Amino acid sequence: MEITIKGRGKKIEETLIYYRRHFHQYPELSQEESKTSKTIQNFLKEEGIPFETGFAEHGVLAIIEGENPGKTVALRADIDALPIKEKNDVAYASKVNGKMHACGHDAHTAMLMGTALLLNSMKSEIPGKVLLVFQPAEEMAPVGGAGQMMKDGLFTKHKPDAIFAQHMWPDLEAGEIGVKSGAIMGNSDRFTVIVKGAGGHASMPHQGKDAIVIAAQVINHLQTIVSRNVDPMQSAVVTFGEISGGERYNVIASHVTLEGTVRTNDDEVKKKVKARLEKTLSGLAGANEVTIELDYKDGYPATINSEEWEETVRASAHKLLGENSTPRVNSSLGGEDFGRFLLEYPGFYFWLGTAIPSRKLQKPLHDAEFDINEDSLAIGTEMMTQLTFDALEKLNKEENNS
Template structure:
């Protein structure tokens, strides 16, 4: 893979925008917008692309934006993607650029993703004479809108109708990794994420006379316990998976056995075969326990994001690019968190990469999706350089591949 590395002036161009990238990130952090509401965010991205002289298209998944950068000559196409939406969280940080909106916060780093992709666009625009082919800047709304997500809507709306990526990359801030480290795996990176809702309906009654009822609470207790045996007893112990009940709704008073209770949760897996087997056991266990307790079970099961599985070839290119910009590439374990980028990797080869953004004092680092989540902004020029260099290296490799 050493032959694919392309010496460029990326570092010089990144130096020119070393203050602009954190400025853009902080602006976006102050004005977060939830999934499918990214109107102001989209307008900001469009303004910056116009300012940088980068042509773009809009109208995909309502607020999606596609930046288009052509190199000096026609060639292959590489896409770089950043997600746009925030989370419904009330920020608890006290820095001067904290969210100005109630119960809205960029607690997953999407503000940084957009800023770095805009920065990479600036760099690539100024270095277009150093590569052949096309780089697409994909700004995706509604990544957090599981189980559907914005990626599939972008695809359905034809965002790649005219320019079809030969390779696609996504980058995500990762607070478990220190600044200066970039994590990439050859295969599984993130998990499949499905959601479910179980509604149990029985006969309610007085808490002192349970024999006159069909107790949905007791039934649910048995279901919750039994669902955990799927992972421990029905699946290959070497294959990771998780079943989580995260919300229970039911009951009105301490002396009343309710006639209905609802439980919600998620299922996380990597391998498609494990995902299928777990789902089969899930339905069977719930229905048979409900029948045993004379309770009616209604199940809503939503197949969510598939697993995010990297292509080993392009993961290797990403790893070599990280080393080229003097970043470390430690061995990392995959995460069972879901990621909408998986929809793109089902259609196009590519890789999803984690950028180390841990605070200098790791004891103060809050996790993703936490009200106190922060990133170390020293990682922003690294992520910007990485994206720009990765696009150039990949186009160079694709060109060499075509010529051989």
């Protein structure tokens, strides 16, 4: 019998909005999510949903056992905030100075709680088991919380046959779902370059090794890695986000530090960019007779959706939102810790439209004015719940046919 979830999320919309706004007002950064975790645990206790803790310190795993035998599906939401001072003038604005839910994790958490609520009320209809993963430290790149949760035994007792997650996406309207198999989010690496020259008086540059001038060469040369070494039909970005150096206007700088990020969605492209970066810096160091140090940190792997799940995710969206609800989307080079789960288990990561109609220009993720269209909360809750039933049906059918 086909299960239809449409309309059920709307019935608990007040609860979804309450928790989303609560988390938004009291954001906690990566590895600080103790109160957020406690709020989730208290909610699960009140609803009589079993759960386990102790994963990456503040992580929570809720377990809903269906009354019918079957496979196991995991759903994940990230719970941490960002070190950003909020600029939104709304009643539910952050009450913690310098901290903000600027990436929608407050909504992700509230929707997974709502999904737990719906699934728990439908246990008699669930053919299998559902694991609800509340993950801390997603914003703590390049370390993250997903890997540590698994190291701490997240799936030791209960192993998922598939895992799913969603993310608020302001480029899509509420009621639209971004579905794409393959790489949907990118490899997210970071690097630090230290140019070690020699100081001197500004009037006598020939006596020093100007680290600022050499740093300018570094920036210009590394940009050509993408424009002249990467196939233009593939994706790569090298961005410098921070630069510091120099002591005084009339002193040749002896040290300059540059920090940046490399984004790719293909491992071979990543290897090429990294190798060219190392070779270019070595060449510049030799040409300028200075030392250039590179500290390259591999970050989150690309989030690569399993092709086998695209049709199911798209079908779930169509059941709830109609045939036009899954417009064509391109990959993003944003980093996402969920990629680590997908290295271990098949699954899918999709985008939930949350554009605010009153805004002519949508604020992007990680912006101090980012906010969501709260109509998307009921939609996302229904989507996760519908997908759970559809995924279990697919898994159980495959098991029975094998």
